[in-house]
Amino acid sequence: RKEVEQDPGPFNVPEGATVAFNCTYSNSASQSFFWYRQDCRKEPKLLMSVYSSGNEDGRFTAQLNRASQYISLLIRDSKLSDSATYLCVVKGVTGGGNKLTFGTGTQLKVEL
Amino acid sequence: EAGVTQFPSHSVIEKGQTVTLRCDPISGHDNLYWYRRVMGKEIKFLLHFVKESKQDESGMPNNRFLAERTGGTYSTLKVQPAELEDSGVYFCASSGRSYDYEQYFGPGTRLTVT
Numbered sequence: 001r002k003e004v005e006q007d008p009g010p011f012n013v014p015e016g017a018t019v020a021f022n023c024t025y026s027n028s029a030s031q032s033f034f035w036y037r038q039d040c041r042k043e044p045k046l047l048m049s050v051y052s053s054g055n056e057d058g059r060f061t062a063q064l065n066r067a068s069q070y071i072s073l074l075i076r077d078s079k080l081s082d083s084a085t086y087l088c089v090v091k092g093v094t095g096g097g098n099k100l101t102f103g104t105g106t107q108l109k110v111e112l
Numbered sequence: 113e114a115g116v117t118q119f120p121s122h123s124v125i126e127k128g129q130t131v132t133l134r135c136d137p138i139s140g141h142d143n144l145y146w147y148r149r150v151m152g153k154e155i156k157f158l159l160h161f162v163k164e165s166k167q168d169e170s171g172m173p174n175n176r177f178l179a180e181r182t183g184g185t186y187s188t189l190k191v192q193p194a195e196l197e198d199s200g201v202y203f204c205a206s207s208g209r210s211y212d213y214e215q216y217f218g219p220g221t222r223l224t225v226t
Contacts, residue, residue: 004154042219043203043217043218043219043220044155044203044217046214046215087155097160097168098145098160098167098168098207099145099157099160099168099171100145100155100157100215102154102155103154104154105154
């Protein structure tokens with residue numbers, strides 16, 4: 001079983017739609033959680049950290065459920081520029097430390 | 113402020129040859145990481161330097177891979193001899209002193225072994 005699992009998509013949505021991505025992680029001792037965004041042939045960039053209380057940054061809302069080991073990302077009012085791969089990332093999985101453990105990513109395509 | 117830089121951006125080598133990848137972290141960042149993404153798979157951790165010391169090298173696939181960070185500034189990752197399965201994108205990332213600091217990724221080196 002992979003340490004971080006995501007639906008690979010692609011999710012094809014019209015501009016203005018709301019889209020939700022989900023992710024599960026296997027190690028209950030994981031400490032920190034993130035969503036990264038990766039554009040085609042580019043490096044991953046931090047989109048937002050994820051907290052148990054839920055956090056929002058403009059059109060983006062992230063949620064963490066530690067009991068279910070489940071992370072979500074909600075994008076409202078999708079823009080063409082949101083098209084990218086969204087990576088669910090966990091830190092402090094095996095043996096702790098700073099290393100990041102990535103999911104395979106969920107591809108989003110926002111269309112006119 | 114300059115970001116993380118990596119050289120080369122692309123490298124095509126034959127099986128059995130040697131390749132050295134370089135990473136220059138953001139100035140002042142003590143933590144430097146190497147990650148790799150092979151085709152169709154997730155990005156995977158290779159190793160972590162704190163200054164010039166290897167903090168965690170649990171992700172290094174085998175002894176054909178050698179990473180160094182002499183002087184605690186830039187780092188090199190050498191693959192010798194390269195095998196077909198080493199093809200992929202090698203990312204370097206750096207972060208500041210604290211555990212909680214964000215890791216900033218470089219643009220990656222795309223390695224193709226033929």
